[in-house]
Each structure stands twice: as structure tokens, then as C-alpha cells.
Amino acid sequence: MTQDNDNGTPTDVSSLELLGAVKSFLMESAVPALSGRDQFNARVAANVLGIIEREQSINEDLFALDSKAAQQWLPDAEPGANIPQRLSRALAQRQLEPDTDFLDYLKARQLLVTAINNPRYASRAIAEKKWRTRDT
Amino acid sequence: MSPEQLTEQLNAALRKPLAGKVPGDRVDQLTRLSGGAVNETWRLKWGDTPLILRRRPFSADSVDNLEGNILGLSLKDEAAVIQLATAAAVPVPEIYAVFDAAHPVGEAFLMDFIPGESIPQRWLTDVNFEAARDRLAFECGQALARIHAIDSSQLPDTVAPTTLEKRFRVAQQRLHTFGDSSPVMQLGLNWLIDHAPKEAPCVLLHGDFRTGNLLIDDNGLAGVLDWELAHQGPAEEDLGYLCAHVWRFGQLDKPVGGFGHYEDLIAGYESIAGWAPALTTVRYWEIFAALSWGLVCQTMGALWHSGNGDVERAAIVRRRSEAELDMLLLMEAWEDS
Numbered sequence: 001m002t003q004d005n006d007n008g009t010p011t012d013v014s015s016l017e018l019l020g021a022v023k024s025f026l027m028e029s030a031v032p033a034l035s036g037r038d039q040f041n042a043r044v045a046a047n048v049l050g051i052i053e054r055e056q057s058i059n060e061d062l063f064a065l066d067s068k069a070a071q072q073w074l075p076d077a078e079p080g081a082n083i084p085q086r087l088s089r090a091l092a093q094r095q096l097e098p099d100t101d102f103l104d105y106l107k108a109r110q111l112l113v114t115a116i117n118n119p120r121y122a123s124r125a126i127a128e129k130k131w132r133t134r135d136t
Numbered sequence: 137m138s139p140e141q142l143t144e145q146l147n148a149a150l151r152k153p154l155a156g157k158v159p160g161d162r163v164d165q166l167t168r169l170s171g172g173a174v175n176e177t178w179r180l181k182w183g184d185t186p187l188i189l190r191r192r193p194f195s196a197d198s199v200d201n202l203e204g205n206i207l208g209l210s211l212k213d214e215a216a217v218i219q220l221a222t223a224a225a226v227p228v229p230e231i232y233a234v235f236d237a238a239h240p241v242g243e244a245f246l247m248d249f250i251p252g253e254s255i256p257q258r259w260l261t262d263v264n265f266e267a268a269r270d271r272l273a274f275e276c277g278q279a280l281a282r283i284h285a286i287d288s289s290q291l292p293d294t295v296a297p298t299t300l301e302k303r304f305r306v307a308q309q310r311l312h313t314f315g316d317s318s319p320v321m322q323l324g325l326n327w328l329i330d331h332a333p334k335e336a337p338c339v340l341l342h343g344d345f346r347t348g349n350l351l352i353d354d355n356g357l358a359g360v361l362d363w364e365l366a367h368q369g370p371a372e373e374d375l376g377y378l379c380a381h382v383w384r385f386g387q388l389d390k391p392v393g394g395f396g397h398y399e400d401l402i403a404g405y406e407s408i409a410g411w412a413p414a415l416t417t418v419r420y421w422e423i424f425a426a427l428s429w430g431l432v433c434q435t436m437g438a439l440w441h442s443g444n445g446d447v448e449r450a451a452i453v454r455r456r457s458e459a460e461l462d463m464l465l466l467m468e469a470w471e472d473s
Contacts, residue, residue, distance in 0.1 A: 037168050044448045051454055088316035091323055092308065098323055103464075106320055110461045117454040122386040123462050130465075 016053060023049045054116045062112045069105050107131045137193075137242065139166050142178070145240045146189070150182065153233035153246070159183045175211070175364060179249065188229065190214070191244035192237075193444075208343075208364030212236055213292040215245040217340070217366045220290055224282045227351075227359045252351035252358035256385040259352045260394050268356045273396025275357040276345070276378060277404025283360075284339040284371050284409065297338035297368045304329050307427060314434045320460035324427045327467050333417050336370035343367050345374050346383035347393040372413045375401060376421020381462040382429050382455075423466045430459030 013021070026046040034042050066083040073096060074086050090096035098106075111131065114124045137145075146163045154160070160183020169177045178189040192211055208214070215234045222228050229248035237243040259265040288297070307325050316322065343365030351359030377383075379391045379398070387394030392401045398415055406412040437453035439445055 041447050044451050048447060048451050051451075084319050085316045087319040088311070088322040091319055091326060092311070092316065094326070098326075103468075106323065107464055110320060110457065110464055113457045114461050117457040121458050121461065122384070122388050123381050123458070123465055126388065127461055127465050130468075 016056060019049050019053050023053075051117055054119070058112055058116050062109065062116075065105070065109055065112065069109075072105075073102065104131075139168070142166060142191075142241070143180075146180070149235065149239065149241050150233060150246065154182055157232060158185045158187070160185060186249040187232070187246055188249050189244055189246050191242055193242065209292070209294055209366060210236075211243050211245050211364075213294050214363045214366065215247075216292050217295065217363050218247070220286050220340075221283060221360070221363070224286050226279050226282050227357060228363075229359060229361075250351050250359040252353040254348065254351050254361065256347045256394065260347065260385055260387055265352060265354075268352050268354055269395045271356045272350075272352065273392040273400035274404035274407075276350070276392065276396070277375075277401045277406070278408050279357060279360060280342070280345060280371075280374050280378075281405045281408035283342055283345075284374070286340045288338070288340055288368060291340060291368075295340065295366055295368060300332050300335060303369075304332075307431065310431050310434070314431075314438065317434075318430065318456065318460060320463055321427060321430050321456075324423065324430075324460075324463035324467065327463075328420075328424055328427065331420060331470070333370070333372075333420055336372070338368040339371050341367055341369050341371075341374045343374070344377070346378050346380070347385055347395065348383065350393075370417075370421075371405075371409075372417040373421045373424065375405065375413055376418045376423075377425040377428075379418065380422050380425035380429065381466075382426065382458055419466075419470065423463060423470070426459045426462040426466065430456045430463070433459065 023046050026042050026049070030042040031039055031046070069087070070077045070081065070083045073090070074081070074083065077083065077086055087096065091098070096102070107127070108131070111124070111128055114121055114127075118124070143163045143166045146166070150163065151161065160181075162182070164181040166178055166180045166189075169179055176189075176191045176193050178191065180187055180189060190211055209217070212234050215231050218228050218231055222230065227250070229250050231245055231247045233246040235241045235244045253259040253265070259268070288295075304325065311318070311322060311325065342360065342363060344362050345360065349360070349362040350357060351361060378393050378401070381388065384390065384394035390396055391398055398418065402412050402415065402418075433453050433456035436445070436449050440449045440453070
């Protein structure tokens with residue numbers, strides 16, 4: 001295992017930094033060197049690393065939001081239960097009434113999920129403005 | 137199959153069907169084009185003539201466990217529907233040869249190359265396409281009305297009439313098959329069931345009529361591509377699909393495909409069909425289209441897990457979250473209106 005030396009020069013590389021390094025390689029070396037389908041896929045691969053990067057920083061908030069939702073709508077859920085799945089099944093069986101609180105939870109959740117997967121999706125800016133304004 | 141192997145197979149397979157129609161004796165410059173989540177699209181030259189090959193790279197058997205036709209028609213049936221569209225004066229490419237899965241080329245068909253732009257980023261905001269964009273919503277309405285008027289008794293058996301109830305059941309089964317992983321998609325399906333319009337007569341639908349599958353030139357609509365999702369259903373479905381957020385490519389203020397307005401689309405439709413689809417029903421189908429897109433994204437994940445596909449297909453799965461966001465926005469807008 002690597003450690004910082006006495007002068008404080010970092011020698012360790014975090015997983016986020018590794019992702020950044022691979023992303024730079026893909027965009028700066030691989031994409032220009034490739035063509036056609038491979039070039040396209042190299043760009044997709046760089047985007048995928050962006051998803052992983054964002055997921056690492058946002059997942060904690062998502063987990064907290066889902067745990068809170070479980071307390072409210074799945075009081076019987078065991079620890080570690082798959083919360084989105086349990087909620088989906090309750091909805092499918094029409095056992096869960098999607099009231100304003102529940103819809104607000106789904107909207108807040110969706111803003112986080114899209115912040116991971118595609119923060120630049122055009123509808124997201126509209127949703128964020130609409131839903132965040134309502135919160136305040 | 138490598139491009140070299142495919143070229144060799146095509147050299148042997150195409151001489152007969154192209155004889156007397158397209159001058160040349162061999163395939164040249166076979167290049168795979170980007171895009172196409174299920175089928176491959178290849179460009180090639182036969183003599184001096186550019187042609188397009190649509191090819192399904194995997195056996196249909198590998199996805200048999202996925203209920204319904206979300207992956208679309210066989211290429212043979214797709215070719216048959218395109219040929220009917222030609223006769224109905226819809227702008228589509230001429231088809232020269234069709235191969236089934238047992239053929240050495242693989243399941244595929246060969247068609248004309250129509251000049252024009254399909255990639256949305258190249259024509260949706262470019263000033264050079266402004267005149268084309270201005271008339272495009274009306275022309276799309278006209279083309280859809282012509283497709284919907286095609287005699288359904290001529291269609292392949294796989295393009296059969298269906299009911300909304302069956303569609304809901306298939307969507308529900310698919311959500312279960314995919315592990316009930318999305319409360320938003322389930323909420324959306326419940327909403328669509330609760331707000332279903334009155335059952336309407338089934339017509340032939342293109343099923344994937346949207347920005348990205350349309351060829352645009354200076355004069356407007358030059359070609360309608362990608363017929364693999366053709367099916368039967370109510371006319372408004374195709375109109376709503378074209379207006380879905382995901383197919384506006386960021387131009388959200390232009391509801392028809394990111395380039396036009398509802399009234400022009402509906403007026404174009406009425407000019408051919410003699411009746412005007414109701415805007416509320418069109419908007420219902422926009423929400424249905426968001427659910428369908430979410431399900432397609434999940435299907436891509438299932439396909440990728442079955443060993444079919446590259447990083448692009450794996451990444452598409454994450455775009456489900458766009459469909460979910462749109463469903464929440466659209467259901468809210470509907471309730472607010």
C-alpha cells in the first residue's frame with residue numbers, strides 16, 4: 001500500500017482519481033486514435049466513467065433518501081431490503097396510495113438519479129426548477 | 137463477423153438480386169454506421185452506387201425469453217412493411233434483397249441510400265435547415281396519415297391488431313421480469329391504466345417515427361427509416377411518440393420532435409386523413425412513449441447481460457432515468473392542466 005511521504009507529496013491515487021486518469025486517456029489518446037464504431041464506443045466509455053464518478057459522490061444521498069422513504073411507506077421492511085423494488089411491488093398491487101408526500105419523494109429521488117446518469121438531460125433543468133422551488 | 141467476411145458473403149449473395157438494377161459486381165467500402173441499438177446499419181458501395189444494409193447481428197432465439205415485440209420485427213417483416221409504405225407514397229428506400237437468419241450474410245436486407253441528414257444534432261438547430269424544419273411537422277403529419285391508411289390485411293402476421301389492455305399487461309409483465317426496479321415506471325403504468333382513452337380502431341403504426349429516424353434534406357422530409365417497431369394501435373400513438381421529450385433532443389420548446397408545433401402536425405395529418413387527432417390523446421401517448429423508452433432501456437440491459445452488445449448497449453440502460461423523469465413531469469403537467 002502506498003502512503004503520503006513526509007513532505008506531504010501525495011503518492012496514493014484514489015479510485016476517483018484513477019477514473020479521471022482513465023477518462024483522460026480515453027478522450028485525449030484513444031478517441032483521436034480510433035475511428036468509426038470504436039471511436040464512438042470510446043466516447044461512450046468516457047461518459048460511462050462519468051456516471052461512475054457521479055454515482056460515487058451521490059449514492060450516499062440516494063441511500064439516505066430511500067431509507068427515509070422506507071420508514072414512511074415500508075415500515076415492515078427488513079434492513080438491507082431492496083427499497084425501490086418493494087415500493088414498485090406495493091404500487092403494482094395498488095397497496096400504496098401515491099399521495100403528495102410520496103410523489104415528492106419520487107421527484108427528489110429522480111433528480112438524484114438523473115444527476116448521476118445524465119445531468120445534462122434537458123428535462124432535468126425544468127424539473128429541478130419546478131420541484132426545488134416548491135420545496136422552499 | 138468481420139467487415140472482410142461480411143464483404144465476401146455479400147459479394148456472393150448480391151450479384152443475382154442486383155443484376156439489371158444496380159450496375160457493379162462487388163461490394164466496396166463496407167462501413168458500419170454508428171447508432172442502432174438492436175440492428176446494425178452498414179453503408180457500402182456496389183459499383184458507384186451507395187447502398188445500405190440493415191443486419192441483425194444475433195439470433196432472435198437469444199432473446200426469446202423476453203415477452204412481446206419490444207425488439208421489433210424480423211428484418212424480413214420490416215422489409216415487407218417498408219414495401220407497403222412505398223406503395224402508399226411514404227418516402228422510404230427501395231429494397232433490393234432480403235436474407236433470413238439461416239443465410240450466410242445473417243438476417244438482413246439491402247436498400248437504397250437516400251441522401252439527407254438523420255443525425256438530429258446536424259439538422260435540428262442548423263440555420264441551413266430552417267426552411268426544411270418549418271414545414272416538417274406538417275409533412276410528418278401527412279406521412280403518418282399515409283402510413284395509417286395502409287390496408288392492414290396486407291401486413292405480415294407479426295403486425296397484428298392489439299388492445300390497450302394487452303399492451304398494459306405486457307408492460308406489467310416486463311416490469312416484473314426486469315425485477316420491479318423502478319417505482320416511477322410502475323407509477324407511470326398505473327397512471328396510464330387509470331387515464332386510458334377510449335379504445336380506438338387499430339391502424340398500422342410506424343412505431344418509432346421520431347427525430348433520429350427521419351431523413352431531412354433542404355426540402356423537408358426525405359425519408360422515413362427504421363421500421364422495426366411497426367405494430368398496430370390507435371393513430372394518436374404515433375403522433376404522441378414523435379412528441380416525446382426524449383426525442384426532442386433538448387429542444388423542449390418545440391414539442392413535435394424538437395422542430396415543430398402540435399397544430400402543424402395535426403393539420404398535416406388532417407389534410408390527408410380527413411380527421412384531426414385530439415391533442416389530449418396525443419399527449420397521453422407522449423407519456424406512454426416515455427414508459428416504452430424506459431422499457432427499451434431495460435431490454436438493452438437484458439440483452440447486454442445475455443452477451444449481446446458492447447459498451448453503448450450497456451450504457452443505454454442508464455438512460456431509463458430520463459424516461460422516469462419525463463413521466464413524473466408529464467403526469468404532473470396533465471394533472472395541473
